[in-house]
Amino acid sequence: MTLRLYRSDPYLASFRSRVVARLTYKGAPALILDQTAFYPEAGGQPHDTGTIGSARVVDVIEDAQGAILHILDGVNAGDCPQPGDEVACCIDWARRFDHMQQHSGQHILSQAFVRVAGLDTVAVHIGQTDCTIDLPTAALMPDAIERAEREANAIVMEDRPVLAYEVGDADLATIPLRRPPKVSGTIRIVEVKDYDWSACGGTHVRSTAQIGLIKIIKAERRGAETRLTFRCGGRAFDDYVRLSAATARLMEALSAGRYDVEQAVQRLITEVQAGRKALQEAQARLIAYEAAQLLAGAVRDGDQLWVTQAFAKREPAELRGMAKELSRASRVVVLLGASGDQAQLVFARASDAAGDMSEALRRALAVLSPEGAAKGGGAPAFAQGGGVAADLAQVQAAIAAARAWLNDQLRATSVSADKS
Numbered sequence: 001m002t003l004r005l006y007r008s009d010p011y012l013a014s015f016r017s018r019v020v021a022r023l024t025y026k027g028a029p030a031l032i033l034d035q036t037a038f039y040p041e042a043g044g045q046p047h048d049t050g051t052i053g054s055a056r057v058v059d060v061i062e063d064a065q066g067a068i069l070h071i072l073d074g075v076n077a078g079d080c081p082q083p084g085d086e087v088a089c090c091i092d093w094a095r096r097f098d099h100m101q102q103h104s105g106q107h108i109l110s111q112a113f114v115r116v117a118g119l120d121t122v123a124v125h126i127g128q129t130d131c132t133i134d135l136p137t138a139a140l141m142p143d144a145i146e147r148a149e150r151e152a153n154a155i156v157m158e159d160r161p162v163l164a165y166e167v168g169d170a171d172l173a174t175i176p177l178r179r180p181p182k183v184s185g186t187i188r189i190v191e192v193k194d195y196d197w198s199a200c201g202g203t204h205v206r207s208t209a210q211i212g213l214i215k216i217i218k219a220e221r222r223g224a225e226t227r228l229t230f231r232c233g234g235r236a237f238d239d240y241v242r243l244s245a246a247t248a249r250l251m252e253a254l255s256a257g258r259y260d261v262e263q264a265v266q267r268l269i270t271e272v273q274a275g276r277k278a279l280q281e282a283q284a285r286l287i288a289y290e291a292a293q294l295l296a297g298a299v300r301d302g303d304q305l306w307v308t309q310a311f312a313k314r315e316p317a318e319l320r321g322m323a324k325e326l327s328r329a330s331r332v333v334v335l336l337g338a339s340g341d342q343a344q345l346v347f348a349r350a351s352d353a354a355g356d357m358s359e360a361l362r363r364a365l366a367v368l369s370p371e372g373a374a375k376g377g378g379a380p381a382f383a384q385g386g387g388v389a390a391d392l393a394q395v396q397a398a399i400a401a402a403r404a405w406l407n408d409q410l411r412a413t414s415v416s417a418d419k420s
């Protein structure tokens with residue numbers, strides 16, 4: 001069985017070891033060593049990476065039999081260490097120390113929520129960017145986060161020792177464990193001196209000051225639980241650097257003080273909303289005015305008024321607005337279109353006018369795109385479509401085709417009406 005050096009000395013970053021076995025794990029070479037400081041993925045803490053000889057260790061896992069497999073990359077079969085070889089091993093210390101800061105910080109934060117809000121942590125995740133704890137409440141008291149954060153950071157600043165020791169069943173009852181252990185027999189306890197006792201096999205800093213800042217950056221409700229995202233130490237510092245730089249840029253852009261940026265953004269949002277509303281009102285007035293102009297130039301044919309117009313590049317919403325406005329007039333048929341990369345057609349008629357707009361649109365779309373790429377549809381009184389590139393002349397031709405078809409239909413209807 002491999003001796004786990006990280007348990008007695010979590011600060012051991014380079015060591016020598018002897019290869020016990022060489023095997024293949026999911027197609028990659030893997031080694032079992034007689035002793036290792038490589039931490040395998042366990043208890044929510046991610047695995048270490050590093051090197052064994054000239055090979056890179058990309059994953060470390062503990063198999064069902066309790067063997068620790070070091071998965072290698074960047075080594076060809078001939079260069080791979082053999083059983084019996086003594087090898088120089090090195091773990092990626094920056095990555096490991098980051099995990100230690102997050103893990104120790106998590107123990108303190110979980111205890112802080114017990115003391116401040118009476119909430120036990122029910123799940124933990126230590127990720128490569130974010131760490132989370134889940135608390136068994138859907139409604140966290142509004143000030144609980146800040147109070148727990150302040151308490152956790154006070155424990156950091158007191159620089160309390162973090163101890164790891166093993167206890168047997170007989171002595172377990174004397175330890176005020178935060179949560180009951182998942183295993184029986186001899187239990188490894190990680191103690192933040194006189195503050196928190198956890199059954200834990202992970203690697204931890206030797207005193208709380210090494211954790212650095214503990215900061216919760218997000219709280220989200222998940223069913224009956226609340227998930228808190230937090231960052232510790234170097235990660236919290238990096239986060240502060242980024243947010244500080246972003247704040248400085250906003251201060252400059254908004255000519256606002258450091259703590260006035262939020263208010264300045266709120267003012268900006270209010271202004272944008274008011275501006276948008278004013279613009280919509282102005283556009284509506286403009287469309288009504290344009291509609292009146294078009295109606296004045298409408299062509300009378302039989303007992304219907306015809307408004308046909310092709311525009312160069314108009315927003316579909318504007319075309320719709322104009323068509324709806326126009327079709328309020330009595331006995332009016334409106335055939336509008338706009339050219340562009342996404343040409344549009346909008347056909348409408350008054351409720352007392354005749355003609356099937358949806359069928360007329362179908363004829364017009366076939367002119368825009370004989371291959372059938374132009375799509376659209378609607379009802380007898382209103383239809384719209386388009387979506388293919390077309391220039392002004394093509395849009396005019398499509399509208400003319402719709403008009404001609406409608407004329408034929410109306411004439412046929414009136415002839416049959418005359419006969420009856």
Ligand SMILES: [Zn+2]
Pocket residue numbers: 043103107198199200201202
């Ligand atoms: Zn732990």
